[in-house]
Amino acid sequence: MHSDRAPLGLKVAAGLGLAFMHLPILLIFVYAFTTEDKSYQWPPPGLTLKWFAVTWGRPDVWQALWLSVKVASISTVIALVLGTLCAAAVSRTKFFGREVISLLVILPIALPGIITGISLRSAFNLADIPFSFWTIVLGHATFCVVVVYNNAVARFRRVSGSLVEASMDLGANSFQTFRYVILPNISTALLAGGMLAFALSFDEVIVTTFTAGQQQTLPIWMLEELVRPRERPVTNVVAMVVVLVTFLPILGAYYLTRGTDTVAGQGK
Template structure:
């Protein structure tokens, strides 16, 4: 009796151990390569191989004094900021229209709007390229911005829409009942309730724009964005300079994402996917 129970417990423990190891390996699999990327940004061998030979900050110095890279970085900042503005200007009214009005073809419209985050980015890229080519628009950073705006607005729409769906409209009615004008109700009641969803999704859109390739690849003219610059370098070969700039980007995007997760999940909100 005692014996069989201990044996049973041992088997359970063995199962749990195996499960624990598998889960830990999965986390290791997710973080190993990122840590590798970071470690080799400090290694003083131009070839990324083991064993590590010595510590250096040269790659950071090289990256941060590389004028092509800095120009690309600046372009990326411009593109991301402009794209986020488009996302907000278009995305917020779209979310309101979907939440507050019934109109013909609404279901179809909702599906259309999320297509850019459902379909592979390359489809958005080549279809907008075809459109610009037919309209005779020359490719530049402006076309990249429009492409990013198209590809990423859905993120603002889905997040703001989800927040609006949970928002208790009776608060707005109460505000109107006690004499607030519509704009006052909007500014003092509605906006504060959806503010964190707006800021959170704007941060996500910024991060994604900063990392975007499939759309940019087809819509960029002579100017490179940062991912396009990195892409052109890593296609040719490997240099720890990319590890250095990569480490900086990783650190910054993790900070941004923490901020946006905090904001989206504040007010007890959860991010709903419309997919």
């Protein structure tokens, strides 16, 4: 007889697999509370909340956090605008080289970050652009656009083309059609894409190391802290915050795009 219940062995294996992936993250959380600050000693000799206060008082943490939030926000906005426009062009119109453009847009996320980083660095050098906040933003936007584009293009395909024609037919100009028909139908996809883009940018290290000047985004700051140990648990506190800040948008994106497999406007 066929059973819907998994055999015990499979359950154990699955449990071990999940534990292997997630226990180390839990470990990071635990070390945020340890009383020992030179090396990561197991088990922690004692637990304390003082590192939260220490972290709160460290201006370098705040600077890095603020820079990361700014970079992620601006990259996401750029990605939303460019990604949506590009998705609209690729899914709504036919033109020579459409497939090539589609591929070129997706390429940055398929390329290893180090290639993107090196090529951007040499390009900035060649063009005599000084490394600054904006070079980080540009670097991040290259892969943020992909995420938004992918989400938007999938949704654009589902929104039936006759909806746009119906809107025009009923007297709406292009702007009104975008505002009242296209945007409401793609908004959840854009929100999901935007959240993913934000999360990607927020914990990006590789491209940032190549495109940043003296600035430290939060992940870069963490890397430096690990190399140069001083009040080590502060890094763990920050790591906890990063996990939460990036996890929530990804969870949100998951829920927003879930259950939208029906084609909008297909109704017959």
